Amino acid sequence: MSGDRPSKVTEVSLSSFKRPTLVEVKGVTMVDNIEENWDSLWAFQAKPDDLLICTYPKAGTTWMQEIVDILQHGGDPGKCAQVPIFHRIPFLEKFQFSPTGLEELEAMPSPRIIKTHLPVQLLPPSFWEQNCKMIYVARNGKDTAVSYFHFHRMNHSLPEPTSWNQFLEDFLAGKIAWGSWFDHVRGWWDAKGRHPILYVFYEDMKENPAREIQRVAQFLGLELTESILNQIVQHTKFENMKKNPLTNYTAKPRYAMDHTVSPFMRKGTTGDWKEHFTVAQSEQLDNICDHLLGGSGLTFRTVL
Ligand code: PPS
Numbered sequence: 294m295s296g297d298r299p300s301k302v303t304e305v306s307l308s309s310f311k312r313p314t315l316v317e318v319k320g321v322t323m324v325d326n327i328e329e330n331w332d333s334l335w336a337f338q339a340k341p342d343d344l345l346i347c348t349y350p351k352a353g354t355t356w357m358q359e360i361v362d363i364l365q366h367g368g369d370p371g372k373c374a375q376v377p378i379f380h381r382i383p384f385l386e387k388f389q390f391s392p393t394g395l396e397e398l399e400a401m402p403s404p405r406i407i408k409t410h411l412p413v414q415l416l417p418p419s420f421w422e423q424n425c426k427m428i429y430v431a432r433n434g435k436d437t438a439v440s441y442f443h444f445h446r447m448n449h450s451l452p453e454p455t456s457w458n459q460f461l462e463d464f465l466a467g468k469i470a471w472g473s474w475f476d477h478v479r480g481w482w483d484a485k486g487r488h489p490i491l492y493v494f495y496e497d498m499k500e501n502p503a504r505e506i507q508r509v510a511q512f513l514g515l516e517l518t519e520s521i522l523n524q525i526v527q528h529t530k531f532e533n534m535k536k537n538p539l540t541n542y543t544a545k546p547r548y549a550m551d552h553t554v555s556p557f558m559r560k561g562t563t564g565d566w567k568e569h570f571t572v573a574q575s576e577q578l579d580n581i582c583d584h585l586l587g588g589s590g591l592t593f594r595t596v597l
Contacts, residue, residue, distance in 0.1 A: 310449050310548040310549075312449050312450070312451065312452055312453055313325045313326055313389065313450065313451070313452065314452065315452060315468070315469070315470060316328045318331060318415065319414070319415060321412055321414075321415060321467075321471070321472035321473075322467060322468050322469060322470060322471070322472045323470060323471065323472070324389075324450070324451065324452075324470050326388040326389050327386050327388060329388070330386075330388045330393075330395075333395060334385070334386055334395070334417060335417050335418075336417070337385065337395060337398075337417040337419060338419050339407075339417065339419040339420045339422075339423045339425050340403055340404075340405070340423060340425075341423045341424060341425065342403050342404040342405075342425075343403070343404065343405050343406075343407055343420070343423070343425045344361065344365075344404065344405070344406045344407070344425065344426050344427070344428070344513070345406075345407050345408075345409060345416075345420060345425055345426070345427040345428070346358055346361060346382065346406065346407070346408050346409070346427075346428050346430070347409050347410070347411070347416075347427055347428070347429045347430075347481060348408075348410060348429065348430045348431070348432075349410060349431070349432075349437060349471060349474050349477040349478060350410050350437075350441055350444065350470070350471055351432065351437050351440035351441045351444055352430045352431055352432040352437060352495055353430045353432055353495040353498060354408060354410075354430060355378055355534070355540060355542075355557075356430075356495075356498065356529060356531075356534065357428060357430045357493070357498075357509075358378050358381075358382045358406070358408060359378055359528075359529050359534060359540050360506055360509060360525060360529050361382075361406055361428065361509065361513075362378070362381055362382060362406060363525050363528065363529070364506075364509065364510055364513060364515055364517075364525070365404070365406065365513070367521075368517060368518075368521030368522075368524060368525055369521075369524075370524075370528050375539065376539065377538070377539050377540075377542070377544040377545075378539060378540050379408075379542070379544075379545075380397070381406075382406045382407065382408050383397035383398050383401065383405075383407060383408065384408045384409070385398070385407050385408065385409040385411070386409060386410070386411060389450050390450075390549065410471045411471070412471065412472055412476060412477045412480050412481075413477075413480035413481050413483075413484045414480060421488065424488075424489065425489075426489045426490075426491075426512070426513070427488065427489065427490045427491070428490070428491045428493060428509065428512070429481045429485070429490055429491070429492050429493065430493050430494075430495060430498075431478045431481070431482075431492065431493070431494055431495065431593070432494070432495035432496070432593075433495070433496060433563070433566075433593035433594060433595045434474050434475070434478075434578055434582065434593065435566035435570060435575065435578060435595050436495075436562075436563055436564070436565055436566050436595070437474055438460075438461055438464045438474070438566070438569075438578075439565055439566050439568075439569045439570075440559065440560075440565075441460075441464065441469070442454055442457055442460045442461070442464075442569075443555040443559055444555070444557075445460065446554050446555050447550055447551050447552060447554040447555040447556075447557070448549070448550050449548060449549055449550070449551070450549065451470055452470070457569055458574075461570075461574055465577065465578065465581060475581060475582070475585040475586065476585070478586070478591065479585065479586055479589055479591060482589055482590075482591045483589065489512075491508065491509065491512040493505055493508065493509070494593070494594075495563070496563050496593070496594045496597060499562070499563050499597060500597055502526045502529070502530075503522055503523070503526050506522060506525055506526065506529075507522065510522075531558065531561035534558060535556075535558035535561070540558075541556070541557055541558045542557035542558075543557075563594070563595070563596065563597045564595065564596050564597070566595065
């Protein structure tokens, strides 16, 4: 299977491809095609052995997807299906391209691994009813904002950003696709007390990938030998995933993602935000963190 086709048109070019607009879904800012398909998304029927990987965009989703897929295949990347990661683990709320995420999942045998960026209150209820396991990956807000800004530039499934300053203003106000980062990371943090959710930090994965992969394996009830663990660490290193066409998103057609504007696998570091934020912008984000995450026990590292 190659890249996706737009669901509504057959012939497209970079110039004619229409980026989505933003709308509100139950008070959360979303791309318009999610609102248009909301009823079928909400009615999604999860199965008890579905595993959900949830993130705010740009938190390290693809990294966790690749780790989990390899873990589920006995630690051998060669045993995973030789198709891009976005087909192996469908994106639940993908509606702009055909097949949609819902169609891909319908056709997929169990056990399924599913990717979503939905905030906790918008997750289809069947996931809770079926008591599905969930892995949530969170990344500090500053690096997330920078990564998301560059992703908006190259990914035509998102509105085109004007400037970094405007984008950050919208990010801080939660007026971007998938809503407020602050509400997202906190909502899923609070939910982990009531449900089998493994909460993982991108910064911890950078600091000690072996330790975090081991945590994921334990959560999934899998035992790992030292050599398999090392193999997974090597295979999922940023440099290796960046050059792997099955993980670097170059299999998407150029009308969907233009890697000449900014590569999907861009920097893969903690602290790149310092190249973008002014001191005032950094303090502003810190203050909102204090206000909105204060008292939750949830804290982020912005340098390693
Ligand atoms: S998406 O589109 O929301 O699913 O994107 P997501 O995969 O969550 O995030 C992309 C960012 O994660 C970085 N990345 C990695 N970092 C470290 N190690 C590995 N293996 C890795 N794989 C992906 C990717 O480079 C994006 O971050 P930035 O800061 O833009 O480089």
